[in-house]
Amino acid sequence: MKNIFLITKREYLTQVKKKSFIILTLLGPILMIGFGLLIAFMFKANESSNTFNVVDKSGLFVGNLKSDESIKYVFVPRENEKVLTSTLKDMDGIEGLLIIPALKDQNFDDLEKNTQLLLNKKIGFDTKTNVASDLSQIIKKEKIKTLGISEDQLTSLDKNFDLKTQNIVDNNKADSDLDFGVKSGLSMVLMYAVFMFIIIYGVRVMRSVLEEKNNRVVEIIISSVKPFELMMGKILGVTLVAITQFSIWITMSVAGALFLSTGFSAMQKQIPGGEKSAEMLQKFDIKQTAMEVSQILLDMNFPLIIFVFIIFFLLGYIFYSSMYAAIGSAVDNETETQQFTLFAIIPLMVGMYGSFTIMNNPEGPLGFWLSIIPFTSPVAMIARIPFGVPAWQIALSIFLLVISTLLMVYLAAKIYKVGILMYGNKASAKELWKWIRS
Secondary structure (H helix, E strand, O other): HHHHHHHHHHHHHHHHHOOOHHHHHHHHHHHHHHHHHHHHHHHHHOOOOOOOOEEEEOOOOOOOOOOOOOOOOEEEEEEHHHHHHHHHHHOOOEEEEEEEOOOOOOOOHHHHHHEEEEEEOOOOHHHHHHHHHHHHHHHHHHHHHOOOHHHHHHHHHHHHOOOOOOOOOOOOOOOOOOHHHHHHHHHHHHHHHHHHHHHHHHHHHHHHHHHHHHOOOOHHHHOOOOOOHHHHHHHHHHHHHHHHHHHHHHHHHHHHHHHHHHHHHHHHOOOOOHHHHHHHHHOHHHHHHHHHHHHHHHHHHHHHHHHHHHHHHHHHHHHHHHHHHHHEEEOOOHHHHHHHHHHHHHHHHHHHHHHHHHHOOOOOHHHHHHOOOOOHHHHHHHHHHHHHHOOOHHHHHHHHHHHHHHHHHHHHHHHHHOOOOOOOOOOHHHHHHHHHHO
């Protein structure tokens, strides 16, 4: 244990003193937010504004077909159809000509079949869909008018059914859409964080082992310590690095949330009065929404969520890091690691993408088995925990994961013991099995 502690300390201090670790830890959240804003900006920058001339021979769409920020409709006399069609190719600022035929005998199907949109440039799929939707809404209203249905009746028909649900198991607590949204968001954040950190830090262990093997430093080290002690020291050292980075990011996130909450409150107080402002606040009350989200989060069993998150992250990390350490010891360069790292990445990906189904059915059989099987439980159980998981399932999953982690550490140690001193011998699955049996 003394040797493992010394190696853990050395590995931890070596990692946290690196400039790359300090920069990534401090700038990581900012870079993630910036990346999200960049993606949003790229989508916004690629949006286009299209203008279409409209020849309406039916008379149904004049005054009803409304323009918006992305699509502008300009109605022109039907007499200009031939001229506009022939000159459309050379027009600037006009992307197309929408020709709507006359409506005969209330035959809306023929009107739809014979409507044409002539273009002089490529348009996006969203633009085409929006034009079709605008036309469909107007035709729908006209069809309803022919049936003698009023506008108020139409509004009543389109009104969604507001189904209120209560969970009698959870103290008759009401389940709202916001409640489900907050739990789903928290589930995805926790699941993705565990998935990314296991891969990132597992690969870091593998590279550390591979670097010492290639530098022949390991030959000096194992003259003083056992290979198992060296492997566990590396795994535990990187584990402490991950916990340190987690703690800093959580602190920064909490501080940022408090700052934004205070800023939103101050901004809301600065909004001038008046009926328009009151209506705007009624439609989008930032403070009220934030309070509801905060209440939903406070109502969750956060001690249990944090406990499950820490336990499954640590056990899952040790489970997969042992695998990565064995891979690093069995090969001579990073190119050769690719054939083995799939054994670690694929189960995690199955657990992550399979956990998306938990949003639709948190208590379904797929979510249950993914959170029980040790290869996927570090990701799947964390995805389920915000929705509530029976205590016996958590206990069973932890028990199986602990047994599997100990078994994986044992198998990885046998591979590590032989592979760390093997040079120039490309390991195969058959060779690894031989090392395990020896």
